[in-house]
Amino acid sequence: MNVDLTALIEAANRAPSVHNIQPTRFRFDDERTITLLEDTSRRLLVGDPEGKDNQKSLGAAFEGLMLALAARGLGGEVQKLKGDGDLRETICVRIATGGVSDAFEPITRTRASYRGAFAKPNDVDHAALAQISEACPDLHIVEGPDALQHIARVFDDASMEVLRAPAYRAELLSWMRLSPKHPRYERDGLNAAHMALSPIEALGAGVVLGPKAFPLLDSVGLAEPLISESGKVRSAAGVALFHRPVEETEFETGRRFYRVWLEVERAGLALCPMSVLADVPRVAQGLLRENAIGADRKLVTAFRIGRRPQGWNQPPRARLPVDELIVKAA
Structure with a gap:
């Protein structure tokens, strides 16, 4: 062989x-x-x-x-x-x-996340969402301006809740590559290009999330407007709640997570995970109840789904070299 x-x-x-x-x-x-x-x-x-x-x-x-x-x-x-x-x-x-x-x-x-604002949804996009929904019963898709506005609000509130913890912000920043000069920019973590951030936006993100600026900005009500992604959420054709059986192992959930993502790409759309909605238990349970998803299911994550803007050039994948992934046998 x-x-x-x-x-x-x-x-x-x-x-x-x-x-x-x-x-x-x-x-x-x-x-x-x-x-x-x-x-x-x-x-x-x-x-x-x-x-x-x-x-x-x-x-x-x-x-x-x-x-x-x-x-x-x-x-x-x-x-x-x-x-x-x-x-x-x-x-x-x-x-x-x-x-x-x-x-x-x-x-x-070619699969990749898209973290910017989506192109304005059209009938083709909504037809693609229907196709995805039929193929993936573990995706509950929410559409419509009012529903997306609600989820955008919940998302921003949950984001602020976790970001108010200094240790969480420090860990998040440690995996963000906000400048092409970062030594790991093309290797791992989330770089500015993949987060669809301009150089000025990337610089601002580093300042806003920093240990000194964030508490000060938060105290005067400016932190949330600066980190808000509500506009990006509202730009989506829909938001999908990805739910799996409570008893399923995280490993098996990860297998399914990949296939669901590929199903979205096959339908001609892109997605961006909104993991904080699942990371805050109170928020996750609220979304499951609001959308009549059974108590035997867990919210794995949510995705905002839409069409990449015309002319968007996907940056190269940031990945470790293969030789660094290989462990020598004893």
């Missing part, structure tokens, strides 16, 4: 990673066996102390690996692992023949 293992890892790492932290590492145990590990040093200790987002990211990377194998006519015998330590073994894949190509695989090459 002649498989380019490096190409497989590159394909797997196209998967979305929460805050673009990229915690997944890969070990080639032999020419047919790949073990996925979590680099536990790459966790949001304030924003995600239990490592749930890392587990979603690992699940998405695993799904990316399986899509890449299928595109090559291969599959995998999967064994779940319970490792510990700095590099925690998560799952082992024994490559086998018999994979069937998946229509989503080509979309992995």
Whole structure:
């Protein structure tokens, strides 16, 4: 079996990673066996102390690996692992023949979030939302100016709630790459280009979220207007609440998260995660109740969905080099 293992890892790492932290590492145990590990040093200790987002990211990377194998006519015998330590073994894949190509695989090459304001929605966009809703019963799509205004307000309030914690802001800033001169600008985290920030906006974001300016601005009521994304939310064709069974593991949720994202892209639309709506339990439960989503479901995240503006040039993906993702076997 002649498989380019490096190409497989590159394909797997196209998967979305929460805050673009990229915690997944890969070990080639032999020419047919790949073990996925979590680099536990790459966790949001304030924003995600239990490592749930890392587990979603690992699940998405695993799904990316399986899509890449299928595109090559291969599959995998999967064994779940319970490792510990700095590099925690998560799952082992024994490559086998018999994979069937998946229509989503080509979309992995161009999938990307869009964090700016969307183009004005039209009938085609709303038809695409209907298509997505039918294909994804775990997406509850909210449309209409009043509904979007409400979610925009809830989103801004939740954002301010978490940003008022200095440690949270410091951690967030540590993963933001606000200047092209940042040494990790093209490697990981959220850079200014991917956040659709102009140089002036990026500079302003660094100041507003800083340890000195934010409390002062907040005390005089200026912090929220400066960080508000309500205009971007209202520009969307719709907001989708992504919900999954309460008992589902975060790893499996991450697999589904990737496929839902690819479904949105296949319909010709783009999305931007609004993760804070799920990160604040009171807010998440309120949205589930308001939208009659059952108590047996958990809110994973929300997405604002719409069409990229004409002429938008997607910046290159910020990703770690493949050789840094590969762990040598003992």
